[in-house]
Amino acid sequence: MxxxxxxxKLRSLRLFGMATALAEQQAQTGIDQLGFEERLRLLVDREANERESRLHNARLCRLSARLRRAKxxxxxxxxxxxxxxxxRGLDRTLLARLLxxxxxxxxxxxxxxxxxxxxxxxxxxALVNQACRQGYSACYLRMPTFSEEIxxxxxxxxxxxxxxxxARTDILVLDDLARAPMSAQAWRDLLEVLEDRHGSRSTIITSQIPVENWHPTIGDRTLEDTILNRLIHTAHRLTLAGESMRTRRNGLTSKAVSE
Structure with a gap:
């Protein structure tokens, strides 16, 4: 036969790994020396391996797409x-929990x-990259970009x-908040964004300015209180301090060259 x-028939059943393995077995001399169970095991192993490979590739494609959209x-x-x-005072325990x-x-x-x-x-x-691996969507915005898009x-x-x-994005990154002046309208728009996300999505804020010093930049006490209320009560804080890593690395490079 x-x-x-x-x-x-195997291909029509989408058992592509088994179909390929069976076709290869047909072309092999001496394959009949193997028993039925051994040949069946080879077919099943091939199918399992190919499915795992396809699943892995699909995951990589989805991860790549999420990272591309995150920008x-x-x-x-x-x-x-x-x-x-x-x-630089990095809290390793907190960072491990965040990851x-x-x-x-x-x-x-x-x-x-x-x-x-x-x-x-x-x-x-890095936190967003890890989140994308875990299946979450993300969007990264520097504050000038945020103001411009709005x-x-x-x-x-x-x-x-x-x-x-x-509002539908799992993680929104707002980079360098309060560093540069923003219009009153931009701050109100930011509040609208945070209102939409409050209790339903996560936000990452980075800033060179301590939270308690944001008020002079916002310029509106009521607006500031509401924005902070939407951000800090459910926020994990990572505060870094020390010499600039760029300065230190440049100094080490210069020292190595001079030596």
């Missing part, structure tokens, strides 16, 4: 490359505060659509 119809400032920032040796993704399941926020050069934006991107959306009638898009 020819095996060709069996190969076709991270540092797309190569990954948890495995986090620098724990530099003296589990529990804070996202609980719809909590993260606030990263540090002077320039200590890697807060990079750490934010202003354009107002002008072209896409404001509600844009807010809806951000």
């Amino acid at each position: 020819s095996h060709h119809p069996t190969v076709e 991270l400032r540092f797309p190569d920032a990954v948890p495995e490359d986090i620098d724990y040796r530099s003296p 589990t993704g529990e804070w996202i399941q609980e719809r909590q926020n993260v606030i990263l505060v540090s002077p320039s050069g200590l890697g807060k934006s990079w750490l934010a991107c 202003a354009i959306a107002h002008g072209v009638g896409r404001y509600a659509q844009l807010l809806g898009q951000w």
